[in-house]
Amino acid sequence: MEKLVTTKQELVERVRVAEGSIGLVMTMGALHEGHRRLVDAARAECETVVVSIYVNPLQFAPGEDFDAYPRDLEKDLAMLEDVDIVFAPSDEEMYGRAPLVTINPGDVATRYEGRTRPTHFAGVLQVVAKVLNLVRPDRAYFGQKDAQQLALVTTMVADLDMGVDIVGVPIVRDTDGLALSSRNAYLSTEERTAALALVRALTSARDAAPGGPEAAQAALTESLEAADGVDVDYATIVDAGTFLGVSSNARRGLAIVAARVGATRLIDNMEVSFG
Ligand code: AMP
Numbered sequence: 001m002e003k004l005v006t007t008k009q010e011l012v013e014r015v016r017v018a019e020g021s022i023g024l025v026m027t028m029g030a031l032h033e034g035h036r037r038l039v040d041a042a043r044a045e046c047e048t049v050v051v052s053i054y055v056n057p058l059q060f061a062p063g064e065d066f067d068a069y070p071r072d073l074e075k076d077l078a079m080l081e082d083v084d085i086v087f088a089p090s091d092e093e094m095y096g097r098a099p100l101v102t103i104n105p106g107d108v109a110t111r112y113e114g115r116t117r118p119t120h121f122a123g124v125l126q127v128v129a130k131v132l133n134l135v136r137p138d139r140a141y142f143g144q145k146d147a148q149q150l151a152l153v154t155t156m157v158a159d160l161d162m163g164v165d166i167v168g169v170p171i172v173r174d175t176d177g178l179a180l181s182s183r184n185a186y187l188s189t190e191e192r193t194a195a196l197a198l199v200r201a202l203t204s205a206r207d208a209a210p211g212g213p214e215a216a217q218a219a220l221t222e223s224l225e226a227a228d229g230v231d232v233d234y235a236t237i238v239d240a241g242t243f244l245g246v247s248s249n250a251r252r253g254l255a256i257v258a259a260r261v262g263a264t265r266l267i268d269n270m271e272v273s274f275g
Contacts, residue, residue: 004077004086008094008134011050011087015135018084020047024137024164026128029053029088030070030182031079034172038141041169043082050135051080053088058095058123070185087131094130102126105152111243112234112256113148113267124149125156132157132164139165145172145179147254147269151241171269173199179268186264194229195261201227201235202270205255209272213237213246213253216272220255233258233265237272250274 005011015022023046025038031053042049053076060066073088080086102122108114109121132140142150154166172180177199178192187195201223208219220235239246240254256269 003080003083004088006087006089006093008089011085011134014085015048015050015137018048021138022046022048022050022135024131024135024140025049025051026131026140026142027051027053028055028069028182029076030072030185031076032172032180032182034143034145034180036079037172038143038169039080039083041167042139042141045167046137046139048084049082050085050087050137051083052131052135053086054094054127054131056094056123056127057091058126059120060123061117061119064117065183065186068186070182087135094127099126103129103156105156108148108152108155108243111148112236112238113258116233116258121149121152125152128153129156129160129162132162137164139167141167141169143172144168144170144269145181146267147240147256148243151243154241177203179266181266183264183266187261191229191262191264194227195264195266197224197227197230198257198259198266198268199270201257202255202268205237206270206272209253209255210275212274213248213250216253216255216274220257224257224259229261231260233260235259240271246274 023042027035055069103125105121105125150168201220204223205216205220209216216237224232235257237253246253253272255272258267
């Protein structure tokens with residue numbers, strides 16, 4: 001059966017007759033090994049695997065890279081041979097008209113990524129809720145690469161009783177440590193080298209973390225101050241669920257960083273354990 005599905009109706013028809021558990025992986029395409037790891041996790045745990053490929057306009061603000069975002073459906077499909085259904089709708093099919101009822105992502109969405117991109121998480125949760133409602137998966141897989149998104153999706157599913165298990169999948173990195181991202185395609189050779197400052201800083205935070213949250217923060221800040229060619233948006237240690245600062249008796253935290261390298265905005269994070 002044709003795996004590519006472009007309409008919501010066909011998607012719903014296909015998943016309704018699917019046997020066994022359903023796993024969902026949502027992506028914006030330009031697939032790489034990071035996405036593939038999510039698909040592998042779904043494939044290992046679910047009988048039917050659905051992957052969506054959709055560059056969601058609602059989560060881009062004017063002036064962001066919506067138009068430039070890499071799109072290559074043929075290449076993506078070649079990476080999804082073992083997937084049962086690939087849902088790749090047009091904007092018209094996905095939204096029809098601008099939604100009147102929207103999701104308020106709440107307080108977590110006002111911090112960090114949400115501070116720099118105030119409309120971003122409302123757009124993300126709108127599309128995630130829609131695709132979850134269409135597919136009704138048993139499990140949906142999200143990368144820890146987008147840690148704040150993972151926290152918000154988990155919260156939405158809990159608060160709205162959406163009845164799906166949200167599974168977080170660890171970050172996949174290149175051999176030099178750079179977190180894989182579709183946006184890495186924008187980087188020149190020099191920028192790519194400069195971008196390694198993010199993982200370097202996160203690693204120093206992790207190494208300093210047994211000394212406590214303040215030591216981890218100091219290592220993170222110091223490492224980025226010494227870096228060339230990166231314009232830091234934020235670099236801090238938070239609680240992975242609330243994105244608030246960690247309490248003094250916390251055992252673990254998440255070091256998070258966002259920075260511009262040339263014209264490209266990159267994010268990365270790493271779990272840290274305190275002494
Ligand atoms: P995107 O296509 O960027 O919207 O990403 C789709 C999904 O893949 C999201 O859940 C991301 O967190 C996840 N993802 C992207 N890059 C990575 C990575 N390097 N490692 C793990 N998951 C990733």
